[in-house]
Amino acid sequence: MRRRRIALALAIAAAVLVVSVVVGPGLVARRLATQVSRSLGTPLHVGWLRWNPFAGRWTLDHLRIAADGGPAALSARRVSARIHLWDALRGTYRVRALVLDGARLRLRATPAGWQLPLPAGPPEVAATPAAAPSVWLDWAAAPRARVRLEPRAGVRSSLRLRQLELTGGLEPDGARVALWTRGRLDRGSIAFAGRVRSQGDARRVRLRLAAAGLDLARVLRLAADTPVADIRGRVDVRAKYDEAGDGAPTERRITGSASGRDVALRAQGVPGLWLRGVQLSRFDFDLGRRSVALGALSLRGPEVWVRGMGSALTISGLAAGPASPADGPGWKVTLASADIADGTVHHLDAESGEPSFDVTLERVHAGRLGAPETAVPFSLAAVLGTGGRVSGTGELVRAPGATKLHAELTAVALPPLAALARSPLRLESGNASGALDIAFGAGGAEASGTLVVADVKTISPDPARPEDVLAWKEARLALRQARSAPPSAAFEKVEVDWPYVLVDRTAAGIFPFSLAAPAAPAPAEGAALPTVRIDALRVRGARIDFRDATLTPPYWRALANLGLEARAVEAPAVRVAELRASGLVDELSPLSVEGTIGERTHLVAQVERLALPPFNAYLEGASPYTVSSGAVSGKSEITLERSELEVNNQVVLSRLGLSGEPGQDFVKRQLGIPLTLALALMKDYRGDIALALPFGGNLSEPSFSMRTVMLQSIVQAVRGAILSPLNALGRVLLRDGRIERIDLDAIPFPPGAREPDGAGRARVAQVAHVLGSHPDLAIRLRGLVGGADAERLRDEAALADGHASEPLRAFLRARLAGSPAPPLDDEQRARLDALRAGLPWPGAALHDLAVDRGAVVAAALILEHRLDPGRVSVDTPPTPGPERLVAAPSVAVEVYERP
Known part of the structure; x- marks a missing residue:
């Protein structure tokens, strides 16, 4: 009987124990869920909690923490944990194994970081923190877990984890955590492993990341304040994060490599940058020392769209990133090398946005980028889409800013460059070739070299006058030195072949000088003019x-x-x-x-x-x-x-x-x-x-x-x-600079003679010389007779008269011969006077004498001095009377213009 009672008691106890094991955990779970819900300010739904005391396994079905809206903040189809009862009895909080099956987690970006989207609860009351107990997790896993990331409203990304494993422990003075996971972030694969260990002030963190095919646009939108708004492409990243330190001096470093393909940058549908391939062989971020060491950077097939904004060029979609704190030290960046192959730069018009010209970058290389004061060597070779090739080598110093460049130009087309520079004179044709050495520094810019500018022809600024152009076949310039401060240029040699310019004068101005007048700004006061x-x-x-259109024609x-x-x-x-x-x-x-x-x-x-x-x-x-x-x-x-x-x-x-x-x-x-x-x-x-x-x-x-x-x-x-010539022929009387009267010397003749004597012939020769040296002059001659001619003719008439006595005839013959005449007494003189008085006036003889004299002089000029007969004319004089006699026998001379 007693045994039966004992057996019944044991059965009842066993039944109570079984009921407690089966029902108790579920009731306790519901009770705890209610308290946690009040603590979180959001409903916490749990299923039935089961406990297997033999295996020490606790299993909870359907865990769900509601969010402030939308899907749950945290949910799991089943949570299984293996916790040994004797560990708890010994005061050790140890989870042997934890598995979250079908876990779903939502994280929302907030100013404080990524958090669960829980409703805002009442402010927490500050209290004295209690000492944290020691908790150990031997192993945890979350197969096929999903994490929903919400960087901002309406934007989300999905992290699908094929496997997540975690192990670690938490002690009052430290913690140790190890994590491993792999899965997919949106459309890219990702693998992550990490270890965190802390002991007092000492901490050691080691994280490893391997990602392939990450969607760059989705990844960057998870970060706030990115310097680019619309960037697309796929990237592969392998990175390691190591942190170790004891107290304040903590070393934090991120190393790894990265590559990308089809990386595109846009802004409002306008392309800015496209990279067919980009590869960074190594990167090393030392967060403590604020330094970045980059390996070889290689860009394959990049295309850049730049837009002219005055003197600056901008890339669509690329804005300034967040500035470094003003009171903090700057970052030190080094780069092993950079290479660009098969790139293209598209230039867009600043106003219309239409393409103007392209530049194909065959190769671009930059050497090691070290300290700011260390020179960085670089080289490039490019082909201009408008025509021509450019290559260059040089070096760049960042602080103080300085650049040296040796550039070589081959048949570079000038019209697009003139349009880009907004030159007042457009070019129809022209190309430039040469080699230039250019240096930029704090003191300004300097240049030297040789340049050949060929086949240049401008476009008329006035469509109505298409001939207003400048042109030349070839110009060769040997530049010794050009400087910007003070502005100057010194050429060893300038040669220009076959230049052409039309200087066109119109009512609006004179081309080409009118081009410089409105285009050249007035120099600032005190500014030095370029030399x-x-x-x-x-x-x-x-x-x-030269054409003067102000005249007609x-x-x-x-x-x-x-x-x-x-x-x-x-x-x-x-x-x-x-x-x-x-x-x-x-x-x-x-x-x-x-x-x-x-x-x-x-x-x-x-x-x-x-x-x-x-x-x-x-x-x-x-x-x-x-x-x-x-x-x-x-x-x-x-x-x-x-x-x-x-x-x-x-x-x-x-x-x-x-x-x-x-x-x-x-x-x-x-x-x-x-x-x-x-x-x-x-x-x-x-x-x-x-x-x-x-x-x-x-x-x-x-x-x-x-x-x-x-x-x-x-x-x-x-x-x-x-x-x-007038002075050679006679005298000229002037008054106030004007010729008042011309007195030409006549040709002298002996009295009664029809032929000039020596003085007369010399005067004829002088007149002939003047006429010979002035072929447009003509001469007019007019014979003149004087009193001496009349006296001689009257003497000849008296001699011929038969009434004269012999003494009178001897006297007349001597006077006509010009020899000394015998003396006459008064009676003989009176008889001679009476004889002459009885003779008629010899007018006809005087007239014939004057005509003969003019004819003789004309004949001498024509025959002896070979003057054109058309230039010599003889006026017929009137029959002279006693009142028309001149002082001396002669031929008057008058010059006039030849008809």
Whole structure:
């Protein structure tokens, strides 16, 4: 009976124990879930909790912690833990094994970090922290777990873990945790392992990450304040994080390597950067020392879209990243090398965004990037999409900023570059080749080298005048040194072949000078003007066309085949040590200039056979004359010392023909003789007019007028040229510079003679010489008789009269022969006077004598001195009376312009 009671008691106890084991954990779990729910401020749902005392395994079905909205913050289909009862009885909190099957976790990004999305609860009351017990986890796993990451509203990423294993322990003075997992982050695979150990102030952390095919856009959106907004691509990363330290001096380091493919950067649909492949062989971040050591960086097939913004270039989608703290030390970055292969740079217009030109980067290499003061070598080779090739080598120093570059250009097309620089003059064609050495530094920029600019032709700025262009075949520049501070350029040699320019004058201005006026900004006050020096300048085969469209019809002139050589050319204070230039005006007239320009300028210019009629366009309205024919040759010697100007011109006008309106004879008003006569007097036997036109003055004097000085010089030269032949023929009376009267010396004749004597023949020869040297002059002759002629004719008539006695006849014969006459007494003289008084007036004989004298002189000029008969005319004199007799027998001479 007693045994039965004992057995019944044991059965009841066993039943109670079984019921407690089966039902108790579930009830306790529900009770604890209620308390935890109140503590978390959100419902905690749990299923049934089971305990296997023999295996020490606790199993909880359906764990779920509700979030503030949406899916649960934490859920698991089953949680299984192996905890031995005797460990708890001994006061040891040890979990032998923990498995979360079908775990789901939500993490939300907050200013405090990643947290569970739980509802906001009441603020926690500060309390004295209790000592944490020792907890040990031998092994934990979460197969097929998922973590939902929510960086911001409406954006999420998924971390699917195929396996997660964890082990570790927590003690009052330290902790040890080891973690291993692998899975997929969105569409990329990821593997992670890590160990954390701490003991007091000492801590050791070792983390390992291997990821392949990570979606860069999804990864970067998990981070806040990234410097890029829209970046896409796939990356592979292998990284290690090591942290070790005892107290404050803690060493933290991240090392590894990375690579990517099809990395693209965009902004609002506009492409900025695309990398077909990028590889970083090694990276080493020392977080304690704030240093970054990068290995070899290789970019394959990059494409960059840059946009011009004034003088700066921007890449779409790339903005400034977060700035380093102002009070903290800067990061030290080193790079082993960088290489770019098969890259392309697309330049977009700053305003329209349309592509302007491309640059293909065949190769770009940068050497080791070390300390800021260490030079970084680099090299590049690129092909411009618009034409041409650029290559360069050099070195870069970051602090202080300095760059040295040796660049080589091959057939680089210039029109797109001119458009990019917003040049006031667009180019239709042109290319540049050469080699330049350029240095940039704190003191400015310096450059030297050689450059060849060929086949350049501009586009007219005015579509209505397409001929307004500049062009040249080839320009070769040997640059010794160019500097930006102070701005200067020194050339060893500048050679230009076959340049062309049309100097076009319109009402709006003069091309090409009108281009510089609006484009050149006014220099700042006190700013130094750029200085230019050219040791040797040479221009070959140049052509300058000049058109003046302000005239009707337009005036056009050309200077062709211009060659120029100059030595020691300086600007802006214009100085030329030696200058020689020559060319052809209108392809026919040689023009040459030589001399020096400086403090004392001395130039000598010569021109030959320059046609004058084209200048009529400028004479109309400004002069009463027009040029019908003629050419000018001359030499001008110009000397300018400080402000004193001295000009000596030797001008020869050939075959000059002028015409003017009636009543507008400027020469007659100025000189007193008609224009036609003045021209005839000035022309020599070749039909040339030689003039000396010196003038000068002080340019600094307010009263100095170049036009007035030149006009006075021309009038004086013309007056001198006119007076020279007139003075040879007689006397010229002047009043106020005008010719008041011309008294030409007559050709003398002996009394009664029809032939000139020696003095007469000498005078004929003098007249012939003047006429011979002035072919446009003609002469008019008129025989004159005087009292001596009348006396001789009357003596001859008395001698012929038979009533004269022999003494009277002897007297008359002696006087006619010019020998001493015998003396006559008073009676004989009275008889001679009566005889002569009875004779008639010899008017007819005097008239015949005058006519014969003119004819004799005309014959001598024509036959002996070979003058054109058309230039010699003889006027028939009237029958002379006693009142018409002149003082001396002669032939009067009058010159006039040849008809």
